[in-house]
Amino acid sequence: MSQPIDRRNLVKYGLVALGAFSLGQWKTPVPFLEGPREASAQSGPSSGSSKSGTLFSYRPFSQPLFIPSIAESRPRGTLSPAPGQYPRAGGPSGRPSVPHGNFNDVAHGIAPEFDGRVPGFPCPDWNRFSSHTHEKEYRLAIEETVQSFFPGVDTPIFAYRDIFGGDPARTPGPTFLARFREPVVARFQNHLTRNRGPINTTGHDNETSIHLHGSHVPAHADGAPDFYILAGEARDYYWPNIEPRVTQPDRRAGICTGAFDPTWTPSTLWYHDHAMDVTGFNVSRGLAGFYLMFDEREEQLIEDRVLPDPLQGFDIGLALTDQRFNADGTLFFDFFNHDGRLGDVFTVNGTVQPFMQVQRRKYRFRILNASNARIYQLRLSNGQPFLVFGADSWLFPRAGLVKTFELAMGQRHDVIIDFRNAPNEVFIENIMIQTSGRKGDGVDPKKPTALMKFVVTGAPVANDVIIDNGTIIRDQWTPVSDNEVVATRSFRSDRAMGAWTINNRFFNPRRTDAVPELGTTEEWTFENNSGGWWHPFHTHLEGFQIKSLNGKTPPFERSFNSDLVNLHGGEVAKVLIKFRTFTGPFSFHCHNVDHEDMRMMAFFDPRPFGQPSPLDGEARIDPEVSGVVPDCTELEEEGRIYFDVAGDLDRLEDRGVGFPNCDFDMNKRGNQL
């Protein structure tokens, strides 16, 4: 079979701009989906929400909300080979070798340039397994399976399956429950192989990368877009479950030795795919799940009955997505639409417009926008407010009432809905009108779309949790001060050649666009220069506090910690961000994941004072880390032609990313199978 049309090939052949593209001139116009699916994939731009569910007979609010199972852990010592130990490791360096298509060949991903071992650098080496032992191990498969969004219709999806738990794969993936300061290792093995998986509707291998969104983790475990898990292989993610430490006055001494900074204790994280060029495809197919962390303070709040108990079913994650289906029930995805994938069928936790039965009490909902390009403006149908007490990964210093809030892609809001005096039916409604992936068209309170229904039963319960408007939650929250800022940087987003740029540059995994000094604070300005598009900006490693949004103070629910700020057309955000604990590379990018795939991303690489980043735009990245192979010869020698080194479009011949001059036999595309 010929090469699939995906974003990598589009960019590689310089066919980024749709206007430059015509099927007749394209030598291998092979549709991504074959057979009867092809015809239904021609329907062009999204049909909007008016046709919701019309393809298949379906009654809204007839299916119960799916609640993912809890990911099961095993004690340290269960995984074989043990994390950090590699059967093929050899030679004087003792470093792990490149895995060769076996699930037992586990990529660890610490290359010397990202290792963090710096002479005289005071940090203990968090980047390595040996110095901070994990206690728990997880094992998940990434695989294709089928899920019924509509009764009697099997839809192929990608899913995370808990191998220890034995639960069937579906989306969202299993929910991780983590405790603060209890490091874990999660082994993900990628079964999205052309020849070895039970299902493979794409006809080729799919690489993945796991990003734990909202976490403070070493670079090798952060899901950098080119730190792949190749099809047929596995990778260990070491998640220390820590927060950054308070920066001491002597910042070089204080990077790793201060107390943990309670302002940045995370709570609601999520994990999702982050593989270069295919994040949009992989996420839209279902690769996402919740990761919840609890520290002593939050556990105390639960014990004191301030917050609902997650183990009693009163603390529930709601992942919102919009889906679009082909006539045969498969998921629609258009690699030529760079505005962003917009669906016309709304799902919560992978169920189309579900219902949930609730008691007359307060429930905690962690609402996540897991869509590619859909922006929500949420409200409750009966007009009652949400009690919001967290945004993205972090809890607020105090809870506050908010009638409606915007939720951009990747954002989370931690809310209480009080059903004690609610009517028998309450809906979560979206009042953002949106007709393309470019942006929201505006809020229209007269045109709500109900996303899910609560069926409220019984009498108000006694001894309900006591959280209320103004309740103190994160009691040790501190604002970042302007006085701490040692540098300012500006990042302007724009459109070029049908793709997306930050400061006029396309993403290149060999280049860093910022080298902040570890242990310092900076003020970053995100500027959306493209008036017709909205761009939610996300930083890895650390969140930030929004100093101003378009010159004004942000709304209550965005006035504490965030890891995402949504920029409407022409808007500017100033944020205060710290850089602690880990050297990079870490990415920041637009969380319209289709924009992200189309190069609206950059690396930053925090380094101790005076140390340059190895990511100079030219340096070869160790293939043992990235899977990226450096040149044609080596690709041919290794028979590994899956990977294109993404270069800078400005500098490469033919404006292609990767190897425009390599003569590959794309039939061999794959991983030495």
Ligand SMILES: [Cu+2]
């Ligand atoms: Cu964007």
